[in-house]
Amino acid sequence: MTYEEAKKMLAKCGQEHVLAFWKQLDKKQRAALLAQIATLEPKSLAQCEATLRRGAEVPDSSKGKAPKVAVLKGKALKDAVDAGEKELRAGRVAALLVAGGQGSRLGYDGPKGCYAIGPATDAPLFYFHARKILARSLRYGKPIPFYIMTSEANDAATKKCFEDFNYFGLAKENVFFFTQGMWPGMTKDGKIILERPDRIFMSPDGHGGLLAALKRSGALADMKKRGIKSVFFFQVDNPLVEIADPAFIGYHVLQGSEYSLKLCAKRDPYEKVGIPMKFGDVHRMVEYTEMTKEQCERLDKSGKLYFLYGSPAIHVFDRAFLDKEASKAMPLHLAFKKIPTVAPDGKVVKPSEPNGYKFEKFIFDILPNAKKAAFLAFDQKDEFSPVKNAEGADSPATCRADMQAKWRRMLAAAGVAIDEKLVVEIDPAYALDTADILARGICLGAE
């Protein structure tokens, strides 16, 4: 993009101020700024401004009903597992990880997936995800291609981590990295914020940026070429997740669902998780901030919470559904943040109060578009313990304890007793579950 082209495009969008410091920039700075401007799309800028003008939409959730949530047992569980295993054996399942977040609460300097979580080995979060995928691929004799969304800020470091660990044993041709989009920050009157005279403040476009990125990068086309039908979606911060769990895949397929969600019972009525609700024939995720006190505390006839189940963002998508959704615009969510800006004299100002908006898209906003959605309950202690905060709840300490408790349960079920004082860690590619431990016939971790 040339200076003239940039000027024309910005003028059309009412954003000429982005070039205000052009005269004082050197050649390299000018090239970098033009490259950033080239990524801006007038249509997207108009959507940001429109969202700011009318405020983010907070739909009325007062008429929402609890969705039907399956708890699989006995024959229903066996049928689901059989159907899921059939898909895995046919190579129709992919794993899709969103790992483009900034991890600001954890305060770790690097991609969150590189964070050392292994209780005994300090293995990174990516290790546990990749080794589970490897284990399932080997078990079912077909690769589970692994698609990983990064952001501009952590793409190189993520790829380096995979290189350093030799792709954790996965074949390189089955790992596909792609980068999510970035949106500019704006003032409340819709003006793009410069964080330096030569740079626009940009931030990742949220996990909902996934759809556009899947399409742009060719990942969706790659899935189609490989004959993928079901796409298992998960987040980087939860090493307990049962990736490509046959029961979940199978339930999704048997239900003819386009978008399936694993749900777990809330730990308390006000837990900060999204709650799927039913509005007529359509399902929508209601954020905890949209719930009234009455809704949070409402009980059903048996005395349990009426809106019992929350979403830990473990999904299965029909690949064709993702394809269809990838071309549609998604709603934007606003976050009011402290964003560095440039004063008229070119000096950088670090605000002490929030001064501008970041824009994000959320993947669950496509839930209402699913012709058929399915919901499956699972036990939180077995599959969900995210690393969100540096300390306290949902921190590395709680996660390591939960990982070890799960491995101890697996071992106990195989008849292996482990001294309480020993640190326990199991490589998922060595033993994914109790059946693997029994098959190995070895007493792990004990002298």
Ligand code: UTP
């Ligand atoms: P979170 O909402 O926990 O955000 O992301 P975060 O950026 O990781 O952490 P904080 O809020 O700054 O502390 C949930 C999942 O969505 C991914 C994250 O990598 C994580 O797997 N994500 C989030 C993206 O891939 N892109 C984004 O723009 C935001």
